[in-house]
Amino acid sequence: RQRQMCIRDRSWIGWLQFALTIVLIFPKMTPVAGIGIFLLWVIALVDFGLFHVLDYVLFIGVAVYLAVSSSTVKWIKGMGIPALYVGLGFSLMWVALEKIVYPAWGTNILELNESLALGVPLDQFLIFIAVSELVLGFLLVIGLMGRPLGIAITLVLFTTALTFGKTEVVGHTIIHAALIVFLLEG
Secondary structure: OHHHHHHHOOOHHHHHHHHHHHHOOOHHHHHHHHHHHHHHHHHHHHHHOHHHHHHHHHHHHHHHHHHHOOOOOHHHHOOHHHHHHHHHHHHHHHHHHHHHHOHHHHHHHHHHOHHHHOOOOHHHHHHHHHHHHHHHHHHHHHOOOHHHHHHHHHHHHHHHHHHHOHHHHHHOHHHHHHHHHHHHHO
């Protein structure tokens, strides 16, 4: 009974997230953080289902990147950057497809901030955003123009942060971290 209660009560997840952050301070422990992030993604998968965690495939890429970062085997360590590209690229493409299939989700946000659309009708602007995300994500997945894409995506995220503020910055921190890796590693 105690075990069942622990599984249902997810209050410990915040502590695990905090511990993983602390673990990242120590370079030799980075793979542990990667395994922990993957574990958190699997827990979310179990709790919410595949459809709701597909937005967060980036976390699998981050988990792989961190897990293999300390490897001394060249081909294993070499999987990190491609996993990060594919993870972020897939997440961008999935979010783009959601905007196309469920336009009300995006239109609702645009209606609250119509200035974002720059005078373009909201439904058309949403399609423009979706196509842009789809193309950027696809280019990341196939590995073209890593550094220029990193700069372009960073600029877009910074401009949205001007509208949405702290919530936007905090929510996209992991994306910014991946983009920094792209800029540094290529």
